[in-house]
Amino acid sequence: MAHEGFHEDPKILSDLTKDYHRIIQSTMEELEAVDWYNQRAEAATDPVARAIMEHNRDEEIEHACMGLEWLRRNSPVWDEMMRKFLFTSGDIIVQESASADQTPQPDSSAPAAQTGTLKIGSNS
Template sequence: MGFDQYHEPASELPEKTRTFARMIASLSEEAEAINWYEQRIAVEKDDQAKAIMQNAQKEEFKHFGMDLEFLLRQKPDWRATVQAILFQAGDIVKLGEKGEDAAE
């Protein structure tokens, strides 16, 4: 069974790069799960079922956050960019441009 997360032969990649690829894949999977729960919650009519899905979605948010933090610890430039954007008031695009400058 192959792994779609690699674009180069896995045997040629260092362990750190393979771990990074796994964490990127995990981040993507968590985002996808959050989206699926969002859609299910939007249409679910049973209150108890909806509450269970909302609880499960919160777990996915936690996993997403942990994956993101791991990746940001590996890439200081990414951290600098993201810190200029997240949890800041103002125009998101302008903050993004500021973040790019912070990473340079």
């Protein structure tokens, strides 16, 4: 079995944490593919080649969104943040600062992926 980029021994990780990692890895790959296809589409000189790459880019966006939806369904923090920031029209930075002090504290007895304690890089 491939190591699949785990940073800890997979034997000590829960199935949920391993799937959480797999989905994040897959979603990153989909987003990278979106960027690549987008650049290739813009650079293409043949309109059919451009259309194919735009189609492929948009399929990768679909795949990335599927991964994000899995994260939302399996982590209350992803769910909370998506509800807070997605499909809104206000100032994103103002929204973040206004609610920085209102972030709920996780239940320390629940698995990390379920409590949202995997807030890597968060300053809040």
